[in-house]
Amino acid sequence: MRNTSAYERLVDRFSRLATIGECASMLGWDAAAMMPEGGGAARGDQLAVLAGLAHAQLTATETANELAAAEAEGDPWKEANLSLMRQAYVRATALPADLVEAQARANSACEKVWREARKASDFAMVRPHLEEVVRLVRQSADALAPALGLSPYDALMDGNQRGVRAADVAPVFAAYEAFLAKALPEAEERQARNPAPVRPSGPFPVEAQEALCRRLSERLGLDFAHARLDRSAHPFSGGTPTDVRITTRYVESDFTQAVLAVVHETGHALYERGLPAAYARQPVGEAAGMGIHESQSLIVEMQACRSDAFLSWLGPELHATFGGDPAPYEPANLGRLWRRVERSFIRVDADEMTYPAHVILRFRLEQALVSGDLAVADLPGAWNDGLKALLGIVPPDDARGCLQDIHWYDGAFGYFPSYTLGAMAAAQLMKAARLAVPTLDTALARGDLSPLLGWLRANVHGQGSRLGFNDLLRAATGKSLDPVDFQGHLTARYLS
Amino acid sequence: MRNTSAYERLVDRFSRLATIGECASMLGWDAAAMMPEGGGAARGDQLAVLAGLAHAQLTATETANELAAAEAEGDPWKEANLSLMRQAYVRATALPADLVEAQARANSACEKVWREARKASDFAMVRPHLEEVVRLVRQSADALAPALGLSPYDALMDGNQRGVRAADVAPVFAAYEAFLAKALPEAEERQARNPAPVRPSGPFPVEAQEALCRRLSERLGLDFAHARLDRSAHPFSGGTPTDVRITTRYVESDFTQAVLAVVHETGHALYERGLPAAYARQPVGEAAGMGIHESQSLIVEMQACRSDAFLSWLGPELHATFGGDPAPYEPANLGRLWRRVERSFIRVDADEMTYPAHVILRFRLEQALVSGDLAVADLPGAWNDGLKALLGIVPPDDARGCLQDIHWYDGAFGYFPSYTLGAMAAAQLMKAARLAVPTLDTALARGDLSPLLGWLRANVHGQGSRLGFNDLLRAATGKSLDPVDFQGHLTARYLS
Numbered sequence: 001m002r003n004t005s006a007y008e009r010l011v012d013r014f015s016r017l018a019t020i021g022e023c024a025s026m027l028g029w030d031a032a033a034m035m036p037e038g039g040g041a042a043r044g045d046q047l048a049v050l051a052g053l054a055h056a057q058l059t060a061t062e063t064a065n066e067l068a069a070a071e072a073e074g075d076p077w078k079e080a081n082l083s084l085m086r087q088a089y090v091r092a093t094a095l096p097a098d099l100v101e102a103q104a105r106a107n108s109a110c111e112k113v114w115r116e117a118r119k120a121s122d123f124a125m126v127r128p129h130l131e132e133v134v135r136l137v138r139q140s141a142d143a144l145a146p147a148l149g150l151s152p153y154d155a156l157m158d159g160n161q162r163g164v165r166a167a168d169v170a171p172v173f174a175a176y177e178a179f180l181a182k183a184l185p186e187a188e189e190r191q192a193r194n195p196a197p198v199r200p201s202g203p204f205p206v207e208a209q210e211a212l213c214r215r216l217s218e219r220l221g222l223d224f225a226h227a228r229l230d231r232s233a234h235p236f237s238g239g240t241p242t243d244v245r246i247t248t249r250y251v252e253s254d255f256t257q258a259v260l261a262v263v264h265e266t267g268h269a270l271y272e273r274g275l276p277a278a279y280a281r282q283p284v285g286e287a288a289g290m291g292i293h294e295s296q297s298l299i300v301e302m303q304a305c306r307s308d309a310f311l312s313w314l315g316p317e318l319h320a321t322f323g324g325d326p327a328p329y330e331p332a333n334l335g336r337l338w339r340r341v342e343r344s345f346i347r348v349d350a351d352e353m354t355y356p357a358h359v360i361l362r363f364r365l366e367q368a369l370v371s372g373d374l375a376v377a378d379l380p381g382a383w384n385d386g387l388k389a390l391l392g393i394v395p396p397d398d399a400r401g402c403l404q405d406i407h408w409y410d411g412a413f414g415y416f417p418s419y420t421l422g423a424m425a426a427a428q429l430m431k432a433a434r435l436a437v438p439t440l441d442t443a444l445a446r447g448d449l450s451p452l453l454g455w456l457r458a459n460v461h462g463q464g465s466r467l468g469f470n471d472l473l474r475a476a477t478g479k480s481l482d483p484v485d486f487q488g489h490l491t492a493r494y495l496s
Numbered sequence: 497m498r499n500t501s502a503y504e505r506l507v508d509r510f511s512r513l514a515t516i517g518e519c520a521s522m523l524g525w526d527a528a529a530m531m532p533e534g535g536g537a538a539r540g541d542q543l544a545v546l547a548g549l550a551h552a553q554l555t556a557t558e559t560a561n562e563l564a565a566a567e568a569e570g571d572p573w574k575e576a577n578l579s580l581m582r583q584a585y586v587r588a589t590a591l592p593a594d595l596v597e598a599q600a601r602a603n604s605a606c607e608k609v610w611r612e613a614r615k616a617s618d619f620a621m622v623r624p625h626l627e628e629v630v631r632l633v634r635q636s637a638d639a640l641a642p643a644l645g646l647s648p649y650d651a652l653m654d655g656n657q658r659g660v661r662a663a664d665v666a667p668v669f670a671a672y673e674a675f676l677a678k679a680l681p682e683a684e685e686r687q688a689r690n691p692a693p694v695r696p697s698g699p700f701p702v703e704a705q706e707a708l709c710r711r712l713s714e715r716l717g718l719d720f721a722h723a724r725l726d727r728s729a730h731p732f733s734g735g736t737p738t739d740v741r742i743t744t745r746y747v748e749s750d751f752t753q754a755v756l757a758v759v760h761e762t763g764h765a766l767y768e769r770g771l772p773a774a775y776a777r778q779p780v781g782e783a784a785g786m787g788i789h790e791s792q793s794l795i796v797e798m799q800a801c802r803s804d805a806f807l808s809w810l811g812p813e814l815h816a817t818f819g820g821d822p823a824p825y826e827p828a829n830l831g832r833l834w835r836r837v838e839r840s841f842i843r844v845d846a847d848e849m850t851y852p853a854h855v856i857l858r859f860r861l862e863q864a865l866v867s868g869d870l871a872v873a874d875l876p877g878a879w880n881d882g883l884k885a886l887l888g889i890v891p892p893d894d895a896r897g898c899l900q901d902i903h904w905y906d907g908a909f910g911y912f913p914s915y916t917l918g919a920m921a922a923a924q925l926m927k928a929a930r931l932a933v934p935t936l937d938t939a940l941a942r943g944d945l946s947p948l949l950g951w952l953r954a955n956v957h958g959q960g961s962r963l964g965f966n967d968l969l970r971a972a973t974g975k976s977l978d979p980v981d982f983q984g985h986l987t988a989r990y991l992s
Contacts, residue, residue, distance in 0.1 A: 224532060242538045
C-alpha cells in the first residue's frame with residue numbers, strides 16, 4: 001500500500017467506482033443505439049456483473065475504515081465529497097450483494113418482456129415479471145430505510161434526487177393539481193380562439209434532419225470532439241462527461257420530434273460536459289441528481305428553445321433547411337404548434353402544462369406499490385382512475401396506460417417526480433438567469449445560447465454535486481424550490 | 497456462501513471474469529468504430545480499471561483454494577476447463593496488479609502517440625513511449641517465465657496461442673523462407689506471362705458496397721440477429737459470441753478492400769458464433785487461440801472465397817450489384833486481380849505468398865526486443881535490413897516500415913506469429929475438409945459455404961479451447977502443423 005491518506009485512498013476508490021459506472025453507461029448506450037437483438041441476454045449479464053463489482057468496491061471493509069479515518073479539513077468541496085461518499089457507502093452496505101445482482105437480472109428480464117407486452121397491450125403478459133421487480137424493490141427499500149433513517153419510498157427517491165422527500169413533493173404537487181384544474185380549461189379556451197397552427201408539409205429527408213440536428217446541437221454549445229449524435233428507438237442521453245452520447249429518432253413526415261428531442265438531450269449533454277473536471281469521477285463532481293439533470297434539459301428545450309426569441313431565429317433556419325411554403329415556419333405559427341396544450345395519454349408526448357399531471361399520477365401510484373397499498377394486479381385500474389381524476393380522460397388500452405413507460409419495468413421507482421421537479425427548477429433558474437444576464441433574450445433571438453450557458457456553467461454545471469437540490473436552488477436563485485415560478489411561466493406563455 | 501462444489505465456484509468466477517472481458521471487448525469495439533476523439537483518455541482508464549478488476553478476480557486467494565479442491569472427474573471438457581483455469585491463474589498471479597494497470601495505461605498512451613507518429617512518419621516521436629511499453633513487456637515476460645517454466649518470449653507467445661513455442665516456429669519459418677526464395681520469383685515470372693488483370697471501374701457508391709457486404713456476410717452464414725457490420729478506420733472483429741461486431745472501411749473508387757475485409761472478418765465472427773454455448777464464458781468455451789482464430793478468417797477469405805469455385809459465383813453477383821462492363825467481373829479476371837503476388841511494404845496489404853515474410857521479420861525483431869538484444873532506438877534500421885533480406889526491398893520511410901502496425905505500440909508481443917500459423921493451419925484444415933466433404937467445392941461454386949461451415953463447426957468452432965493448437969489440428973486433420981499443406985496450396989494456386 002502506498003503511503004497515502006485515507007482521503008486519497010477514498011478518492012482512488014470512488015474514481016474506480018465511477019469508471020465502472022462509465023463502462024456500464026457506455027454499454028447501456030450501445031444496447032439502445034447499436035446492439036443487435038441477440039446480444040440482449042449477454043448485455044444484461046454484463047451490466048449485472050459490473051453492478052456487482054461496483055457494489056463490492058463500495059462495500060469493502062476498507063471503505064468504512066477510510067471513511068472513519070478521513071477528516072474534513074474545511075474545504076467545502078472535500079467535505080461535500082466525503083459526505084457523498086459516506087451516503088453512497090451507507091446505501092450500498094444496506095443492500096446485500098445478492099439483492100443487487102438479483103435486481104439487475106430481474107429488471108433486465110422484466111424490461112425485455114415489457115417490450116412485447118406493450119406492443120401487444122397485454123399487461124397480464126408482464127405482470128409476474130413486474131411483481132418480481134416490485135418485490136425486490138420493496139425488499140431493497142425496506143433494507144435502505146433504516147440505514148438512511150427515511151421511509152422506504154423516500155429512501156428510493158433520495159437515490160434519484162438527494163434531499164428531496166415525499167412530504168416536500170406532495171404539497172407542491174397538490175398545489176399544481178389545483179392550479180391545473182383552473183389553468184387548463186382556460187388555456188384550452190384561449191387556444192381555441194387562436195388560429196389553428198399549420199404543420200410544415202414534408203417529406204423531410206432523414207439525412208437533412210440529421211444534419212440539421214447536429215448543427216443545432218453544436219449551435220447550442222455541444223462540442224462534437226466530445227460527443228456523438230446517433231439514432232435509437234427512443235431519444236436519450238448517455239455516455240460519460242468527456243464522451244457524451246445523445247440519440248434521437250427520425251420520421252420522414254415530421255421533423256418536430258427529432259429536433260425537439262435533440263434540443264432536450266443537448267441540455268442533458270451540456271450539463272455533463274460542464275461538470276467540474278477537477279472532481280471528475282468523484283461523487284462531488286457528478287450531476288446533482290435527476291431533478292437537476294432534467295432541469296438542464298428543460299431549461300434548454302422548454303425555457304430557451306421554445307421561447308419567442310429563439311423561435312424568431314429558428315423559424316428561418318428551418319425554412320432554409322427544408323424549403324417549401326414559408327408560412328408554417330413563421331415564429332408565431334411555430335409557437336402555436338410547439339406550445340399547444342392537450343389532454344393526452346402519453347407522458348412523453350405531453351405538453352408542459354399537462355405533463356406534471358402524468359408525473360403526479362405515477363408519484364401516487366408508485367408510493368402505493370412500494371408501501372403495498374396497491375397490488376401489481378390492480379395497477380391498470382388504478383392508473384385509469386387516476387388519469388380520469390387528473391385530466392378527465394381514460395386510456396383506451398394499457399399500452400396507452402400503465403404499460404407506456406419503461407421505468408417501473410426496469411426497476412426505477414422514486415424517479416418520476418424528478419421530471420416535474422426539473423420542470424419547476426428550470427423555470428426558477430431561467431427567471432434568475434434573466435435577472436442576472438440582461439442580454440439573455442436578445443442573444444436567444446440570434447440563436448445564441450452562450451449567455452444562458454455561461455450562467456448555467458457557473459451556477460449549476462460547475463457546482464457538480466456539492467449542493468443538494470434545494471441548496472443549489474438557493475445559491476443560484478435565492479430561494480429553495482418555489483412552484484410559483486413555474487406557474488408564472490405557464491401563465492405568461494399560455495394565459496396572457 | 498451457497499453449498500456449491502469448488503468446481504462450480506470456479507465456473508462462476510470464470511464466468512464473471514469472461515463477462516468483464518465482454519465489457520472490455522465491447523468498449524474496445526466502440527473506441528474503434530464509434531467513439532469521438534475526446535473520449536479516448538477516459539476510455540483508456542475504463543479499460544485499465546476493467547483489466548485491474550479482472551486481474552483481482554482471478555488472483556483472489558479463493559481461486560487457488562478452489563483450484564486445489566476441484567478434482568477432475570474424467571470429463572475431458574471439465575478437465576480441460578480446469579487446466580485452462582489453472583494456467584490463467586498462474587499467469588495472473590505471476591503479474592502484480594500494479595504492473596497490469598501500468599501496462600494498460602502505457603499501452604493506451606503509446607497507441608495514441610503512435611497514431612500521430614505514423615501520420616508524420618516520425619519514429620522519434622513515439623520512441624520514448626515504445627521504450628516504456630517494451631520495458632513493461634519485458635518486466636511482464638520476466639515475471640511470467642519462471643511461473644510457466646518457459647522462456648520470456650515463449651511466455652508471451654503462449655498467451656496468444658497456447659502450446660506454441662519459438663523453437664517450433666523458428667524452423668517452420670526458416671523452411672518457408674527457403675521455399676519463398678524459390679517460389680516468389682517463379683510466381684512473379686508466371687504472373688508476368690499472364691494477361692494483366694483489369695480493374696472494374698467505379699465509382700462504387702458506398703451504400704451499395706455496404707449493402708453488398710452485409711448480404712455477402714449473411715450468405716456466408718452470419719446471422720445478423722447476433723451481429724453488426726459497421727465502419728471503422730481499420731477493419732476488425734470484436735464483440736462477444738452472442739453479439740459479434742465486424743467492421744470495414746469503404747472507398748468509392750474500389751470495392752475490393754471492403755468486400756475482402758468483410759469476408760475475412762466474417763470468418764472470425766463465424767468462429768465466435770460457433771463456440772460451444774454449453775461452455776459460454778468458460779475458458780474451455782473460448783476460441784482456441786489467435787492462430788486458430790486467424791485460421792478461421794483465412795479459411796473463409798483465402799481458401800474458400802478466393803477459390804475458382806467461389807469466384808465463379810461471386811463474379812456475376814458483383815456485376816449484378818455494380819453494373820457496367822462485365823469483363824472485369826469474369827471469374828478468371830477476378831482471380832488474376834485478387835491472387836496477385838507482389839513484394840510490398842505493408843503487411844495488411846500483402847498477398848498470401850509474401851505475407852509470411854512480413855510475419856517472419858516481426859517474429860525475429862520482437863524476440864530481439866524482448867531479450868534486449870535489440871534496442872528500441874535501433875528498430876527502424878533493423879526493420880529495413882530485415883525486409884531487404886526477406887523480400888529484397890527497403891521501405892522509403894518508417895510509416896511504411898516499423899511504424900505501420902499498431903501491435904507493438906499497443907503492447908502486443910508474441911502475437912504476430914499467429915497470422916502465419918493461422919494461414920498454414922487454414923490450408924491444412926481446408927485440405928482435410930475437402931477430403932471429408934466431397935461436395936465442398938460444388939457448393940462453393942453456388943456461393944454456398946454451408947458444407948465447409950458444417951465441418952468447421954464440428955472440428956474447430958465447437959471444440960472451443962478443449963484442445964491446444966497442435967492437438968486440435970491432429971484431431972481435425974490427422975497431423976500436427978505441417979507447413980507442406982500451405983506450400984502445396986500456394987504451389988497449386990500460383991505455380992501450376
